[in-house]
Each structure stands twice: as structure tokens, then as C-alpha cells.
Amino acid sequence: MEIIPLVIPFPAEFGRAGKGTNSYLVKGSEKCIMIDTGLDGEGNRAYINDALKRASGGRLDAILLTHGHIDHYGLASYLHQKTGAVIMINDKDSCYLDAYEKSIDEWFVRIYEPAVEGGFSKKELDDAKMMMRIVARIMNAPKEYTTFKELRLDLDGWTVDSIDLPGHTMGSVGYVVGDAVFCGDAALDGGVNVLDLKEEFVTLQKLKIFKKVYAGHGKTPLGPQDLEALEGRFISRLEDVLRASRQGATLKEIYEKVYFESTSNPYIPYRLVHPLNQLISYLRYLESEGYVAKSGNRWMSFSEKI
Numbered sequence: 001m002e003i004i005p006l007v008i009p010f011p012a013e014f015g016r017a018g019k020g021t022n023s024y025l026v027k028g029s030e031k032c033i034m035i036d037t038g039l040d041g042e043g044n045r046a047y048i049n050d051a052l053k054r055a056s057g058g059r060l061d062a063i064l065l066t067h068g069h070i071d072h073y074g075l076a077s078y079l080h081q082k083t084g085a086v087i088m089i090n091d092k093d094s095c096y097l098d099a100y101e102k103s104i105d106e107w108f109v110r111i112y113e114p115a116v117e118g119g120f121s122k123k124e125l126d127d128a129k130m131m132m133r134i135v136a137r138i139m140n141a142p143k144e145y146t147t148f149k150e151l152r153l154d155l156d157g158w159t160v161d162s163i164d165l166p167g168h169t170m171g172s173v174g175y176v177v178g179d180a181v182f183c184g185d186a187a188l189d190g191g192v193n194v195l196d197l198k199e200e201f202v203t204l205q206k207l208k209i210f211k212k213v214y215a216g217h218g219k220t221p222l223g224p225q226d227l228e229a230l231e232g233r234f235i236s237r238l239e240d241v242l243r244a245s246r247q248g249a250t251l252k253e254i255y256e257k258v259y260f261e262s263t264s265n266p267y268i269p270y271r272l273v274h275p276l277n278q279l280i281s282y283l284r285y286l287e288s289e290g291y292v293a294k295s296g297n298r299w300m301s302f303s304e305k306i
């Protein structure tokens with residue numbers, strides 16, 4: 001069994017130049033599977049075709065998605081048509097493939113009310129939503145795919161098992177091969193966009209039992225020490241939120257303190273929506289753990305340390 005890591009760059013229109021998605025080919029003696037695909041685009045198609053040709057003579061049996069975000073399934077539809085590979089995703093995240101635009105709307109439903117109440121203008125939010133929908137529309141979502149609750153695949157004597165890793169999305173999974181796991185965005189580097197922080201902390205604990213954790217972006221594979229560091233960054237972000245709301249602050253005031261760099265260009269959707277989503281997750285977590293309380297439209301923290 002051989003693991004071939006690939007980095008699939010974000011095309012320019014995605015607005016995050018220089019970034020990319022980690023995608024992996026896992027090859028047995030004959031069969032070859034791919035874990036996450038990265039975003040679609042002419043350059044990326046050529047790159048994947050070439051990588052596949054070298055790895056398996058072009059054979060691809062399955063595409064396993066760690067979760068339903070567009071930067072992980074973008075090329076899946078193209079690869080399915082070209083190779084016949086079956087696309088598989090946890091049933092809790094398949095809603096993203098059915099209607100990504102709808103899922104963007106749901107994101108906005110989640111943040112809209114607290115954001116408007118917290119000092120963001122409706123126009124600012126509507127503009128961000130429109131831009132995200134435009135990006136979603138140019139992406140090609142797979143129409144034929146298989147969902148699972150639990151997955152076990154046989155790869156020429158090797159098995160691939162799914163493991164639930166909710167937090168980043170509620171249907172995020174990892175794929176376990178031997179002592180390694182491919183975890184998608186379940187181990188993001190303290191960046192943005194966790195739907196449920198409580199679940200995410202449990203997920204990070206689960207990941208620590210693996211020797212190698214193949215992540216969806218940035219450094220990979222990660223070891224237990226990297227996961228400790230990652231957990232530490234979540235804690236320090238939570239403490240940033242606590243400090244920002246020490247004297248009582250609106251959502252917008254906290255956002256501007258915690259994501260200071262992001263606000264220099266708020267009209268790039270990912271620089272408004274994802275941090276806002278994460279900030280709401282942070283505040284909900286802190287509220288449920290008794291660190292903050294909300295009065296009117298202001299959040300107030302009771303301490304600066306977790």
C-alpha cells in the first residue's frame with residue numbers, strides 16, 4: 001500500500017491565492033482510491049490526470065470525501081466521469097452535494113440574525129452571500145454518489161474504515177488505513193470554520209491515537225504533538241474572544257478585535273462568513289461552559305483564561 005500526497009491549488013477565482021487542498025492517492029497492488037479531490041479547474045485536471053497515470057496507469061476505483069465542502073469534492077464529478085470511480089460521502093454531509101447553494105443559505109441562516117443584531121449591516125452580509133453563491137455556481141457538484149453511515153472498503157488486502165470526526169461539519173469523517181488516518185478539515189490549524197467546538201475537541205482527542213494524521217490543508221501528516229499545538233491554538237483563540245468581551249462587546253466589536261486582519265477586506269466572502277461562523281461557534285461554546293453571558297446585544301466574559 002502506497003500513499004501519494006498531492007496538493008491541489010485553489011484557482012484564482014476562489015480568492016485565496018497560494019492556498020490549496022491536500023488530496024491523497026492510496027494505492028494497493030491493483031486498486032487505487034483517492035481521498036478528497038481539491039477544486040476543479042483546467043490546470044488541476046491536467047495535474048490529477050498526470051498523477052493518476054503515474055500512480056496506477058489512470059485507474060481510480062473510489063473517491064472518498066472527508067466532508068461536503070467544495071474545496072474537497074470539486075474535481076470529483078470530472079474524475080467520476082473520466083474513470084468511473086464511485087464517489088462516497090457520509091450521509092450527514094451529502095446535503096452539501098445535493099445543493100451547495102442551499103447549504104450556503106443555511107450558513108447564512110445560522111449567522112444572519114446574530115450578525116445583524118451584533119452590528120453587521122444587512123448589505124454587507126447579503127453581498128458576502130451573493131459572492132459565495134456565485135463561487136458555488138461555477139463549481140461542478142457530483143450528481144452520482146453513494147452515501148454511508150459507516151464504511152469499510154477492501155483495498156487488495158488492506159482495509160479502509162471510516163471514523164466519525166464531527167466538528168468542522170457535522171458529517172466530517174476520517175478514513176483509517178493501518179495506523180494512519182485521513183482527516184480532511186477535522187484538524188485545521190486553528191484557522192476558521194468549526195460548526196461545533198465541543199465536538200471538535202472530542203475529535204482532536206480521537207485523532208491523537210493515530211501515528212500519522214493526514215490533514216486537508218497545510219502541513220501533513222500531523223503527529224500527536226501537532227494536534228496538541230492545534231488544540232492550544234483553539235484555546236488561545238477562545239481566550240482572545242474572552243479578552244475581547246471583557247468589558248462587554250457586540251459581535252462586531254469582538255470580530256474586529258479577534259480577526260483584525262480579516263476586516264481589512266471584508267468583501268471576500270471567506271474573510272467574513274467563515275470567521276463569523278467560527279466566532280459564533282466560539283461564543284456558543286463559551287456560553288455553554290459558563291465563561292460568557294449575553295445581555296441585550298453585548299457579550300460579557302467572566303474571565304480571561306480557560
Ligand SMILES: [Zn+2]
Binds near residue numbers: 067069168185
Ligand atoms: Zn472544510
